[in-house]
Amino acid sequence: MQVLKILIVGAGGREHALAWKIKQSPLVKKIFIAPGNAGTATLGENVEIKIDDLRGLLKFAIKEKIDLTVVGPEAPLVLGIADLFKKNGLKIFGPTKKAACLEGSKIFAKKLLQRLKIPTAKFKAFNNLIKARNYLKTVSFPIVVKADGLAAGKGVVVAKNYQEAEKALTKRVVIEECLIGQEVSIICLTDGKTILPLLAAQDHKAIGDHDQGPNTGGMGAYAPTPMVSRTLINQINDKILKKVILGMNQISRPYQGVLYAGLMLTKVGPKVLEFNCRFGDPETQPQMVLLKSDLVKLMLGVVAGKLAKEKIEFQKGFAVGVVIASQGYPGEYKTGYPIYGLKKNSAIFQSGTKLVNGQVVTSGGRVVCVIGKAKSLRGALKAAYAQVKKIKFKNRYFRKDIGQKGLIHG
Numbered sequence: 001m002q003v004l005k006i007l008i009v010g011a012g013g014r015e016h017a018l019a020w021k022i023k024q025s026p027l028v029k030k031i032f033i034a035p036g037n038a039g040t041a042t043l044g045e046n047v048e049i050k051i052d053d054l055r056g057l058l059k060f061a062i063k064e065k066i067d068l069t070v071v072g073p074e075a076p077l078v079l080g081i082a083d084l085f086k087k088n089g090l091k092i093f094g095p096t097k098k099a100a101c102l103e104g105s106k107i108f109a110k111k112l113l114q115r116l117k118i119p120t121a122k123f124k125a126f127n128n129l130i131k132a133r134n135y136l137k138t139v140s141f142p143i144v145v146k147a148d149g150l151a152a153g154k155g156v157v158v159a160k161n162y163q164e165a166e167k168a169l170t171k172r173v174v175i176e177e178c179l180i181g182q183e184v185s186i187i188c189l190t191d192g193k194t195i196l197p198l199l200a201a202q203d204h205k206a207i208g209d210h211d212q213g214p215n216t217g218g219m220g221a222y223a224p225t226p227m228v229s230r231t232l233i234n235q236i237n238d239k240i241l242k243k244v245i246l247g248m249n250q251i252s253r254p255y256q257g258v259l260y261a262g263l264m265l266t267k268v269g270p271k272v273l274e275f276n277c278r279f280g281d282p283e284t285q286p287q288m289v290l291l292k293s294d295l296v297k298l299m300l301g302v303v304a305g306k307l308a309k310e311k312i313e314f315q316k317g318f319a320v321g322v323v324i325a326s327q328g329y330p331g332e333y334k335t336g337y338p339i340y341g342l343k344k345n346s347a348i349f350q351s352g353t354k355l356v357n358g359q360v361v362t363s364g365g366r367v368v369c370v371i372g373k374a375k376s377l378r379g380a381l382k383a384a385y386a387q388v389k390k391i392k393f394k395n396r397y398f399r400k401d402i403g404q405k406g407l408i409h410g
Helices: 013-023 054-063 074-079 081-087 097-104 106-115 129-136 162-168 230-250 284-290 295-304 377-390 404-409
Strands: 004-010 028-035 068-071 123-126 143-147 156-159 173-177 182-190 195-197 206-208 212-215 220-223 257-266 269-276 318-326 348-350 353-356 359-362 366-374
Touching: 004 013, 004 054, 013 028, 013 284, 013 295, 013 348, 013 366, 028 054, 054 074, 054 081, 068 081, 068 295, 074 081, 074 097, 081 097, 097 106, 097 230, 097 257, 097 269, 106 123, 106 173, 106 230, 106 269, 123 129, 129 162, 129 173, 143 162, 156 162, 182 230, 182 295, 195 230, 220 284, 220 377, 230 257, 230 269, 284 318, 284 366, 318 377, 366 377, 377 404
Parallel strands: 004 028, 004 068
Antiparallel strands: 123 173, 143 156, 143 173, 182 195, 182 257, 206 212, 220 318, 257 269, 318 366, 348 366, 353 359
């Protein structure tokens, strides 16, 4: 049996959840997390290297003879970490720079969707602010304004009027129609040929209950979502995921790793809102709790181009993740507050945390993601919020309606 050294790149709740799942694999000997957080430190060794220090990460991986590097966030992938590692003979889970362009450029993604005739919102792309402003004067509101580059999940503004839309404009921007329906996350593993979807999830991006206020990186998620049936998953697989993977191969941008399709379930069927080139955050947290299969085996199958030989299995039931954030996020907030009630035997994935003199304190906007698991969605919600009550820190904030849409549509 292989005994592997794994390097996980990232510092959030997603990376904590990945480390938690990876540690369960009998194939794994040691886990390093760069830079990690207070939670990942309990599962492996945190390494003080920033996620965009590609040369530093490469140097560390060579020195430690890392067998597999798993990239959590999008920034290093868009910068080309996969290309750099592969060039140096190292195995890495994640798409190349050319493939990661699916998330790195909204304009590239929208034009590809248009060319492949994949359902998406009608749009116009601009790299000229004056032309973009003039176009806004001709549209009906609400309208969606998307910054072309990376924006950590916060680059999308649903503008109710011209003033809001104009304020959201950037030099390179996509302006598109506002789709109506339920938003879901369909996340899959792919080696560029075979596609294995994870459980369908639903993220809650807005800061406030009932989807009010500005978008965040995600205030909670649950899986599976009752809105996505087996029939619908097959339809999405055939009409969206397979088409994109084939389309990327055709333009010499073969895609390997995780493909995340953010979809709107409209009255006329699913339409693509966005693509991401990595695991979701916070969707990964409930998805990993329900994943039965060995994640490391699946990742090695992707890297070797042999995913067809692997099966993906899940536990029955539901998992809900509720994010507890610092009051003020996604705007200004204070950090450094001690966190109480973190149980070692509970699925609580840390993101904005650090250790100070042995005490876990807040260090970011999204602080922890608390997971509840049960046979029913209602039971999982109850379990999650029961744990949320036990976790205390100054100026904490959380949404009280995570998963409610699933109950309505279940």
